[in-house]
Amino acid sequence: MTIGIRDVARAAGVSTATVSRALGRGPVSEALKRQVEEAVRRTGYRPNLSARRLRSQSTQTIGLIVADIRNPFFTAVSRAVEDAAYAAGMRLILCNTDEDPDREAMYLRLMEEERVTGVIFAPTRITAEKLAARDLDVPVVFIDRTGPPGTHDSVVLDNAAAASLLVDHLIACGYRRIGGLFGSTSSTAQERRAGYETAIRRAGLVPDMRSAPPNAAAAELCVGGWLSEATPPDALVLSNGLMLMGAVRAARSAGLGVPDDLGLAGFDNDAWTDLVEPGLTVIEQPVAEIGAQAMSLLFDRLKAPDQPIRKVTLSGRLVVRGSSQRG
Amino acid sequence: MTIGIRDVARAAGVSTATVSRALGRGPVSEALKRQVEEAVRRTGYRPNLSARRLRSQSTQTIGLIVADIRNPFFTAVSRAVEDAAYAAGMRLILCNTDEDPDREAMYLRLMEEERVTGVIFAPTRITAEKLAARDLDVPVVFIDRTGPPGTHDSVVLDNAAAASLLVDHLIACGYRRIGGLFGSTSSTAQERRAGYETAIRRAGLVPDMRSAPPNAAAAELCVGGWLSEATPPDALVLSNGLMLMGAVRAARSAGLGVPDDLGLAGFDNDAWTDLVEPGLTVIEQPVAEIGAQAMSLLFDRLKAPDQPIRKVTLSGRLVVRGSSQRG
DNA sequence: AGACTTTGTGAAAACGTTTTCATTGCGGCC
DNA sequence: GGCCGCAATGAAAACGTTTTCACAAAGTCT
Numbered sequence: 158m159t160i161g162i163r164d165v166a167r168a169a170g171v172s173t174a175t176v177s178r179a180l181g182r183g184p185v186s187e188a189l190k191r192q193v194e195e196a197v198r199r200t201g202y203r204p205n206l207s208a209r210r211l212r213s214q215s216t217q218t219i220g221l222i223v224a225d226i227r228n229p230f231f232t233a234v235s236r237a238v239e240d241a242a243y244a245a246g247m248r249l250i251l252c253n254t255d256e257d258p259d260r261e262a263m264y265l266r267l268m269e270e271e272r273v274t275g276v277i278f279a280p281t282r283i284t285a286e287k288l289a290a291r292d293l294d295v296p297v298v299f300i301d302r303t304g305p306p307g308t309h310d311s312v313v314l315d316n317a318a319a320a321s322l323l324v325d326h327l328i329a330c331g332y333r334r335i336g337g338l339f340g341s342t343s344s345t346a347q348e349r350r351a352g353y354e355t356a357i358r359r360a361g362l363v364p365d366m367r368s369a370p371p372n373a374a375a376a377e378l379c380v381g382g383w384l385s386e387a388t389p390p391d392a393l394v395l396s397n398g399l400m401l402m403g404a405v406r407a408a409r410s411a412g413l414g415v416p417d418d419l420g421l422a423g424f425d426n427d428a429w430t431d432l433v434e435p436g437l438t439v440i441e442q443p444v445a446e447i448g449a450q451a452m453s454l455l456f457d458r459l460k461a462p463d464q465p466i467r468k469v470t471l472s473g474r475l476v477v478r479g480s481s482q483r484g
Numbered sequence: 485m486t487i488g489i490r491d492v493a494r495a496a497g498v499s500t501a502t503v504s505r506a507l508g509r510g511p512v513s514e515a516l517k518r519q520v521e522e523a524v525r526r527t528g529y530r531p532n533l534s535a536r537r538l539r540s541q542s543t544q545t546i547g548l549i550v551a552d553i554r555n556p557f558f559t560a561v562s563r564a565v566e567d568a569a570y571a572a573g574m575r576l577i578l579c580n581t582d583e584d585p586d587r588e589a590m591y592l593r594l595m596e597e598e599r600v601t602g603v604i605f606a607p608t609r610i611t612a613e614k615l616a617a618r619d620l621d622v623p624v625v626f627i628d629r630t631g632p633p634g635t636h637d638s639v640v641l642d643n644a645a646a647a648s649l650l651v652d653h654l655i656a657c658g659y660r661r662i663g664g665l666f667g668s669t670s671s672t673a674q675e676r677r678a679g680y681e682t683a684i685r686r687a688g689l690v691p692d693m694r695s696a697p698p699n700a701a702a703a704e705l706c707v708g709g710w711l712s713e714a715t716p717p718d719a720l721v722l723s724n725g726l727m728l729m730g731a732v733r734a735a736r737s738a739g740l741g742v743p744d745d746l747g748l749a750g751f752d753n754d755a756w757t758d759l760v761e762p763g764l765t766v767i768e769q770p771v772a773e774i775g776a777q778a779m780s781l782l783f784d785r786l787k788a789p790d791q792p793i794r795k796v797t798l799s800g801r802l803v804v805r806g807s808s809q810r811g
Numbered sequence: 812a813g814a815c816t817t818t819g820t821g822a823a824a825a826c827g828t829t830t831t832c833a834t835t836g837c838g839g840c841c
Numbered sequence: 842g843g844c845c846g847c848a849a850t851g852a853a854a855a856c857g858t859t860t861t862c863a864c865a866a867a868g869t870c871t
Contacts, residue, residue, distance in 0.1 A: 159621070161857055172821045177859055184819055203596045207543070208857035210534040212826050226559055236553065239580065248594070251578045253566065267575070269530045294486070373755065405759055428700065429756035432732055488827055499851045504829055511849060535827035539856050 160200050169196035180204065210272070218248040219455065220268040220276040222261070224301075224343070225372070226253040228399055229427045230444060231279070234300065237448025238277060245456070247274065256342045256371065258283045268295060275455045280304065281342045296458045300451045302344045303468065310458055312450040312469040316345050319440045319473040320352030320394065323422045326438065327392045328360050330481050332420045335362065336390035338379060338400060340371030346396045349424070353394055365390060369400070376403025377410075384411045384419070392420030392481070398427040398439075405433060421480040424473075435479025443471050487527050496523035507531065537599070545575040546782065547595040547603040549588065551628075551670070552699070553580040555726055556754045557771060558606070561627065564775025565604060572783070574601065583669045583698065585610045595622060602782045607631065608669045623785045627778045629671045630795065637785055639777040639796040643672050646767045646800040647679030647721065650749045653765065654719045655687050657808050659747045662689065663717035665706060665727060667698030673723045676751070680721055692717060696727070703730025704737075711738045711746070718746065719808070725752030725766075732760060748807040751800075762806025770798050 166173045169192045179185045179193035196202075210216045221238050223231040235251060242249045250273065254260040261284045268276050275296045280288065285304030288297065292308070299311035320337075327335050337353040340346035350366055357364045367383065369375040376395065383389060384407060395401040401423035405415070413419045415435055426441035450469050457464065493500045496519045506512045506520035523529075537543045548565050550558040562578060569576045577600065581587040588611045595603050602623045607615065612631030615624065619635070626638035647664075654662050664680040667673035677693055684691040694710065696702040703722065710716060711734060722728040728750035732742070740746045742762055753768035777796050784791065 159857095162859095163857085173858080174821060174823095174860080175819085178820090181859080183860095184817095186819065189819085203593070205538070205599060205857055206597045207534045207537040207599065208826090209859075210826095211532070211538050211828085212857080212859040214826070214859095216534070226563065227556070229554070232553055232559065236580070253563070266530070270533045272532060272534065402755060402759070409759075428729060429759065432729070432736075432756065432760045434761045486827095489829095490827085500828080501830080501851060501853095502849085505850090508829080510830095513849065516849085532827050535856090536829075537856095538858085539827080539829045541829095541856070 159205075160202055161205070162202070165193065165196045165200055165202045168200055169193045214272075216248075216272050216274055217246065218250060218271065218273045219452075220250045220252065220264070220271070220273045220278075222252045222254060222264050222268075222276065222278045222280075224254055224256050224279045224281070225399070226251075228397065228425075230301075230398060230425050230442065233444035234448045234451075237445040238452055241449050241452035245452070254281075256281055265293065269293060275459060277451045277455060279343075282344050282347070283342075285309075285344060296455060296462070298451050298455045298458065300447060304344065306468075307466050310454045310467050312447055312454060312471065313345065314440075314442055314447075315470050315472050316348035317352030317355070319424070319475075320349040321356035322473070322475050323394050323438070323440060324353055324356035324360075326475060326477065327394070327420055327422055327481055328356075328362070330392075330416075330420060331483050332392035332481075333362060334365070334388070334390045335392045335394065335420075336365040336367070336383065337394045337396075338367050338369060338376060338383075338404070339396040340400065341368040342371060346371065349394075349396050371397055371400055373399045373403040373406070376400035377406045378403075380404045380407035381410060384408070384413060390419070392416075392422070395421070395423035398423065398425030398430070401425070401427075401430070401437060401439070405437070416480050416483050420483060426476055431478060435482070438478045438481040439476050440473035441476050442473055446471055486532075487529055488532070489529070492520065492523045492527050492529045495527050496520045541599075543575075543599050543601055544573065545577060545598065545600045546779075547577045547579065547591070547598070547600045547605075549579045549581060549591050549595075549603065549605045549607075551581055551583050551606045551608070552726070553578075555698075555724065555752075557628075557725060557752050557769060560771035561775045561778075564772040565779055568776050568779035572779070581608075583608055592620065596620060602786060604778045604782060606670075609671050609674070610669075612636075612671060623782060623789070625778050625782045625785065627774060631671065633795075634793050637781045637794050639774055639781060639798065640672065641767075641769055641774075642797050642799050643675035644679030644682070646751070646802075647676040648683035649800070649802050650721050650765070650767060651680055651683035651687075653802060653804065654721070654747055654749055654808055655683075655689070657719075657743075657747060658810050659719035659808075660689060661692070661715070661717045662719045662721065662747075663692040663694070663710065664721045664723075665694050665696060665703060665710075665731070666723040667727065668695040669698060673698065676721075676723050698724055698727055700726045700730040700733070703727035704733045705730075707731045707734035708737060711735070711740060719743075720746065720748055722748070722750030725750065725754040725757070728752070728754075728757070728764060728766070732764070743807050743810050747810060753803055758805060762809070765805045765808040766803050767800035768803050769800055773798055 162173045166176045179190045252264040277298050279301045289305040289308040299309050303311045339350040354364045369379040422438040424440045426439045430437040489500045493503045506517045579591045606628045616632040616635040626636050630638045666677040681691045696706040749765040751767045753766045757764040
């Protein structure tokens with residue numbers, strides 16, 4: 158038998174309405190407020206959030222749906238979002254889709270059923286497009302990825318520019334047969350691929366692009382095969398930190414020396430990338446800023462639902478390390 | 485104006501009771517069940533989870549409170565717990581305390597207010613002891629860490645044995661001045677320290693133990709100072725994967741070669757540990773098993789609340805790599 | 812001084828479900 | 842044929858809050 162607000166009211170000698178007002182905001186005299194607080198302490202009362210949310214029609218909760226919780230990029234962004242959420246007095250529900258459209262659909266439905274105030278979401282291409290057609294009854298901000306232009310607020314990296322930066326850098330370092338391996342599930346991977354391609358063509362080189370699921374195992378497999386072909390690349394650009402790890406593994410297995418036999422560069426300045434020998438040249442993403450901006454976009458959208466769609470683009474920073482510095 | 489169960493009922497020409505029964509379990513004729521499902525589809529009805537939970541007094545939700553979401557050990561365990569939860573038709577709330585007792589208290593209160601079915605929790609020592617005295621009105625299973633014996637179900641590694649294993653290994657490899665750096669916040673770190681100490685003394689060596697917050701930055705700082713003292717250790721045991729990373733950084737900064745100038749060994753077979761040169765000797769934890777066992781303990785506790793307290797101890801596996809193999 | 816606003820409070824309605832309770836129809840059993 | 846039990850259904854109560862509404866007391870303005 159759990160204790161409810163009526164028990165507190167009885168203990169304090171007031172009505173339930175007064176208790177509710179004393180705990181939330183509402184006009185209550187100082188004296189009664191103290192009585193109520195004392196009664197809460199004595200009874201060990203814990204408000205029932207389900208009841209509160211039902212009656213107030215406000216959940217004070219936002220959903221964060223990320224594509225891969227094992228990817229340090231997403232955990233870093235999550236922490237930033239969490240901080241911003243709690244600073245605003247909101248709860249956070251964190252969900253992990255593993256890049257699986259079915260799980261995405263499931264979690265989106267869950268968000269609707271939870272009646273969350275808003276959702277921050279890193280969708281696969283498939284789901285981003287689906288959402289462009291029929292949209293949810295909850296505001297959604299895309300993060301790290303976008304859908305068709307003008308359908309959802311979003312905060313993303315300038316992926317094409319960043320990828321071009323990497324390619325230009327590799328070219329400047331003397332590499333010529335530069336391959337690119339990109340994730341198969343996200344708009345972001347596509348943009349990075351596009352940036353790669355324009356930079357390669359601009360230099361008069363020939364692009365060599367492949368796709369794989371954006372995780373270490375798949376990337377390792379793909380790169381392993383690639384490197385054993387007749388005319389293997391002399392450098393590779395990888396679409397994210399996990400794939401970069403896979404590529405390092407594949408190069409080791411193949412007995413290729415980095416950077417001399419194979420140059421490497423990629424995305425995400427993960428903690429391990431400067432510990433391997435040689436250090437990895439990467440694009441560092443402003444993860445904290447991404448999370449904070451996403452929350453900010455979401456709040457603005459809640460305040461002004463009919464405001465035009467906004468897209469915030471942040472720039473990556475090139476961190477040059479040994480993996481691209483051919484002796 | 486959101487659509488509720490009464491709209492569905494009207495659309496299907498039945499009562500709300502029948503809709504509820506058709507959606508959940510309850511005796512409903514096949515014909516009506518189909519009518520209801522059709523009406524749900526037409527109206528785009530989404531049940532309101534707050535209302536459902538309030539009325540049914542059952543949240544079908546478990547809380548998972550981890551100490552550091554950036555620690556790959558915890559993300560791996562989280563995934564295992566998540567899988568088990570969803571297999572059992574339960575929702576998961578994931579919280580991150582950053583080893584901060586205040587945040588632990590806040591999240592525990594939240595769990596009570598959410599009326600979660602159960603909690604899986606990696607507590608700091610402080611909170612574990614506090615919980616031993618006054619316990620919550622929700623079943624709690626400790627994970628990775630324990631409190632005073634007999635107060636909570638728990639699933640942990642055999643930390644003392646694992647730490648001894650590491651020390652014995654380092655001794656066998658010829659190291660003699662073996663230091664140990666352990667986390668300052670958890671029972672697990674204490675147990676590892678104890679295992680370290682007994683193994684060191686058993687070998688007739690002198691223990692040299694220190695503590696630091698269990699993260700990479702703190703460990704790097706501590707080890708950095710340590711290595712620059714008059715008689716530095718010739719090998720180090722680190723209490724978890726993050727601290728191991730800090731130690732690697734410190735060794736590099738100090739210009740010490742691993743394993744010749746400094747042997748290294750630690751806990752957690754994180755993805756990067758075999759990519760650095762030399763590879764790191766570690767204890768691999770059965771992360772998936774830990775998560776699965778925790779859910780299992782929790783379910784058993786829910787079924788039989790008065791059953792005696794259980795503690796499941798799992799063994800780690802020693803993975804020998806170059807960092808402990810002195811030439 | 813009277814007419815209004817403001818402030819503090821309690822009773823009761825409301826939030827959207829599930830569950831209880833009563834009712835109906837129906838098949839089987841004596 | 843009457844009675845019992847069971848299955849399917851609807852009306853209404855219940856879950857634990859917040860919010861509305863009503864009202865009294867106390868200012869505040871003309």
